[in-house]
Amino acid sequence: MIYQGNAITVARSGDDIATLTFDLKGESINKLSSAVVTELEAAVKALQVENDLKGLVIGSAKDVFIVGADITEFHGIFDKGEEYLVEMNLRVHDIFNAIEDLPFPTVTAINGLALGGGCEVTLATDFRVMAEGARIGLPETKLGILPGWGGCVRLPRLIGADNAIEWIAGGGENKAAEALKMGAVDAVVPGEALEAAAQDILARANRGELDYRARRDEKTGPLKLGPIEQMMAFETAKGYVAGKAGPHYPAPIEAIKVIQKGAGEERARAQAIEAKAFAKLALTDVCYNLVGLFLNDQVVKKKAGQYEKQARPVKQAAVLGAGIMGGGIAYQSASRGTPILMKDIKEDAIELGLKESRKLFAKQVERGKLTTEQMAEKLTNIRPTLSYGDFGNVDLVVEAVVENPGVKDAVLTEVEGLVGEETILTSNTSTISITRLAQNLSRPENFCGMHFFNPVHRMPLVEVIRGEKTGDAAVAATVAYARAMGKTPIVVNDCPGFLVNRVLFPYFGGFSQLVEQGADFQRVDKVMEKFGWPMGPAYLLDVVGMDTAVHAGEVMAEGFPERMASMAGGNGKSAIQLMVENERLGQKNDKGFYAYEEDRKGKPKKVTDEAAIELVKSVAKEHREFGDEEIIARMMVPLCLETVRCLEDGIVDSPAEADMALIYGIGFPPFRGGALRYIDAMGVAAFVELAEGLAEELGPLYAPTDRLREMARSDERFYSSQAQG
Known part of the structure; x- marks a missing residue:
C-alpha cells in the first residue's frame, strides 16, 4: 500500500501500475471536503517518491466518481475572505498540477457522476475512460461561482473554447456519448469493462501508441486560437449567455471572461486568473444565496426522504376530476411510472383530461425525450373511467374537483366508501381547510391535502397539508407519491391558504x-x-x-x-x-x-x-x-x-422549507434566496x-x-x- 487514508487509498499492482481509489468512509458518495483535499495532497506526494511506476489509474469504489466539493463547507470557507480563497484555490491547483506532471501516464476511470471538483480531477489526468451510464459536468455557475480548480483552464484546451463555454456557462450534466463526441473523454465502455479499458490505455501509452506528453503540452500551453477566432468565439458567446442568464446571475459571463483572459497564457498564469475570479464571485450575495438554496434543498430532500422510509408505496393512484388539472396530474403520475385512474362524471371532461395528457406527452416526443412507442406505452398508464369500479385497488386518491367545499365534501365522502380501509385520500385544494374537509370522513387519519401548482408538469412544488386528524401514514404516503411523480413535497400544517x-x-x-x-x-x-x-x-x-x-x-x-x-x-x-x-x-x-x-x-x-x-x-x-x-x-x-x-x-417547520416553498411555488427570485434569507440580507x-x-x-x-x-x-x-x- 502506497497510501491509506479515510477517503483515499493508493495501491500498487504487480505490473507497477498504481491505483488511487476514492472511497469516503461513512458516506454513500465521494465529495472533495477540505479533509479529502488534504488526503489527496498526501497521496500525490506519496506517488511522487515511488520508484519505477508505469502509470496511475484514478477511480472510485462507490456508485459515483466524485459529486464535487463539499458544499456544506462553502459558507464557512467563503467567510474567510478573498485572499484566503485565492490561496486555497492555488493550493488545490498545485495538487492537481502534481497529478498532471507525474512522470508516467495517468488515466481516470469515471464510473458514475463526476461533477464540479470531481470533473476537474479527471481533467488533470492524461486520459479519461467513462462508463456508459456515467455523467460529467461543471455545475458551479448554478451556485453563483465558476470552476476554480482548473475547469476554466483545462476544459477549453481539451474540447475547444465553444464547447467548454457551453458546458461551463450552462452548468449541466453531460452523458457519456456527448462527452466522447466532444473529446472530453477518450473511451466509453460498459461499467464492468471500465478497469480493463483504463489499464489498456496505460499499456498503449507505455508502448508509445498514445502520446501522453503531447496531451500534457496541449493542456498546459496557451489555447490554440487566433485573435479573430478568439474574438468571434468569446464575444458571440458573451452576448448569447448574457441573454440566457439575465442580469442577476453574473457567474456564466465571468466564466467566459476567465477563459478568454487565460486563453493566451501558460498553465500557471491562467490558473491564477481563474483563482482570483472564483474568489470574487464567492463573496457575492448571489453566490451566498444560491449556495444557501442548494443547502435548503438538501434539507427539504432529507425530510422528504425520512417520510418516504415510513411509507407504503403507491402502486396504483387515482385522480377525481379530469379537465386541465386532472389531466396534468394524470400525465405527471403516468410519465413517472405510477398507473393512474382518471375519473369524472362527464365524458367531455375525461376527453379534455386525456387531450391535456396527450399534448404533454407529444411535447416530450417533439423534444426527443421520448419515442412515439414510449409515449404510447406511458399513455396506457392512464385509465379513464366514468365509474368507481376499479377503485378497490387504489392506494392513493387525489381529489381535484372544483374549488368548492360542498362539492369536495360530497366527492370525498362518496369515494371513501368505495376504497380500501388503508387507501389514502388527498385533496388538491389551494385554500379550503383540510380539517374542515375531514369533518364528514369516517377515516380522517387517512386524509390530507396535496396541493399541486399550475401548470402541474412545470411547477416543482407540492404542498402536503396535515389537518388536525391527519395521521403520519397519510402524510408519508403522500410525500412518497409526490416524490415518485418527480415533485418536491413540503409538509405544512393546515390554515387558510396553507403556506404559499x-x-x-x-x-x-x-x-x-x-x-x-x-x-x-x-x-x-x-x-x-x-x-x-x-x-x-x-x-x-x-x-x-x-x-x-x-x-x-x-x-x-x-x-x-x-x-x-x-x-x-x-x-x-x-x-x-x-x-x-x-x-x-x-x-x-x-x-x-x-x-x-x-x-x-x-x-x-x-x-x-x-x-x-x-x-x-x-x-x-x-x-x-x-x-x-x-x-x-x-x-x-x-x-x-x-x-x-x-x-x-x-405552519412550516423551518426557514429552509419556507424559503424553498416560495422559490418552487411562486417563483421567488432564487438569487435572493427566499423571503427569510432576504430579511437576513437586509x-x-x-x-x-x-x-x-x-x-x-x-x-x-x-x-x-x-x-x-x-x-x-x-x-x-x-x-x-x-x-x-
Whole structure:
C-alpha cells in the first residue's frame, strides 16, 4: 500500500501500475471536503517518491466518481475572505498540477457522476475512460461561482473554447456519448469493462501508441486560437449567455471572461486568473444565496426522504376530476411510472383530461425525450373511467374537483366508501381547510391535502397539508407519491391558504394598496420583474385568474381579518374585484390587467389594454409617484412578514422549507434566496425599522411580529452562516 487514508487509498499492482481509489468512509458518495483535499495532497506526494511506476489509474469504489466539493463547507470557507480563497484555490491547483506532471501516464476511470471538483480531477489526468451510464459536468455557475480548480483552464484546451463555454456557462450534466463526441473523454465502455479499458490505455501509452506528453503540452500551453477566432468565439458567446442568464446571475459571463483572459497564457498564469475570479464571485450575495438554496434543498430532500422510509408505496393512484388539472396530474403520475385512474362524471371532461395528457406527452416526443412507442406505452398508464369500479385497488386518491367545499365534501365522502380501509385520500385544494374537509370522513387519519401548482408538469412544488386528524401514514404516503411523480413535497400544517397562498396574498394586498394610491400597475410590474420575479403582480394575477384571486382573497380575509380584511374586495373598490365585475378574468378569457393574443407558438402574449388602464384608474383614491425602492418595499414587506408568521405559527417547520416553498411555488427570485434569507440580507433590525415605518401609514399588513422585534433587538438571524434550516 502506497497510501491509506479515510477517503483515499493508493495501491500498487504487480505490473507497477498504481491505483488511487476514492472511497469516503461513512458516506454513500465521494465529495472533495477540505479533509479529502488534504488526503489527496498526501497521496500525490506519496506517488511522487515511488520508484519505477508505469502509470496511475484514478477511480472510485462507490456508485459515483466524485459529486464535487463539499458544499456544506462553502459558507464557512467563503467567510474567510478573498485572499484566503485565492490561496486555497492555488493550493488545490498545485495538487492537481502534481497529478498532471507525474512522470508516467495517468488515466481516470469515471464510473458514475463526476461533477464540479470531481470533473476537474479527471481533467488533470492524461486520459479519461467513462462508463456508459456515467455523467460529467461543471455545475458551479448554478451556485453563483465558476470552476476554480482548473475547469476554466483545462476544459477549453481539451474540447475547444465553444464547447467548454457551453458546458461551463450552462452548468449541466453531460452523458457519456456527448462527452466522447466532444473529446472530453477518450473511451466509453460498459461499467464492468471500465478497469480493463483504463489499464489498456496505460499499456498503449507505455508502448508509445498514445502520446501522453503531447496531451500534457496541449493542456498546459496557451489555447490554440487566433485573435479573430478568439474574438468571434468569446464575444458571440458573451452576448448569447448574457441573454440566457439575465442580469442577476453574473457567474456564466465571468466564466467566459476567465477563459478568454487565460486563453493566451501558460498553465500557471491562467490558473491564477481563474483563482482570483472564483474568489470574487464567492463573496457575492448571489453566490451566498444560491449556495444557501442548494443547502435548503438538501434539507427539504432529507425530510422528504425520512417520510418516504415510513411509507407504503403507491402502486396504483387515482385522480377525481379530469379537465386541465386532472389531466396534468394524470400525465405527471403516468410519465413517472405510477398507473393512474382518471375519473369524472362527464365524458367531455375525461376527453379534455386525456387531450391535456396527450399534448404533454407529444411535447416530450417533439423534444426527443421520448419515442412515439414510449409515449404510447406511458399513455396506457392512464385509465379513464366514468365509474368507481376499479377503485378497490387504489392506494392513493387525489381529489381535484372544483374549488368548492360542498362539492369536495360530497366527492370525498362518496369515494371513501368505495376504497380500501388503508387507501389514502388527498385533496388538491389551494385554500379550503383540510380539517374542515375531514369533518364528514369516517377515516380522517387517512386524509390530507396535496396541493399541486399550475401548470402541474412545470411547477416543482407540492404542498402536503396535515389537518388536525391527519395521521403520519397519510402524510408519508403522500410525500412518497409526490416524490415518485418527480415533485418536491413540503409538509405544512393546515390554515387558510396553507403556506404559499397565505404568503402570496399579502403581496397582492400590497399591490392593491399601491394601485389605490395611484401607482401605475404596468410600472409596478416592471419594477418587480427587474427585482427578479418572473412576472410582476398584475401579470401574475392574470395568470392565476382574477376570479380565483378574489375567492382566495375572501378565504384569507375570513381567516386573518385584522391584516387581510381589505383583500376580500367585497365593497367592489379593489382593482381585482373590479376586473371580475367587468368579466376581465385574465388569461382564461384573454383580458385582465392586460389583453392577450396568441404568439407564433400559440402561447398567450400580453399586450397593453387601454380599457384595463382606465378601469384601474377608477379605483385610485389619490395620485402619487412611487420610487422603485418604495414599490419594492411596499410589495416585499407584507410577503416577508407573512412568511415569518407562518414560521412562528408552526405552519412550516423551518426557514429552509419556507424559503424553498416560495422559490418552487411562486417563483421567488432564487438569487435572493427566499423571503427569510432576504430579511437576513437586509438585516433583521433594518427590516423591522422599514416595516414599522410602513405600518404607521398602511396598517397591520406591514406590522412586524413581537418575536421579529425581539430578534432585531438581540441581533438574531434566521440562518447562521454555517447552519441551514
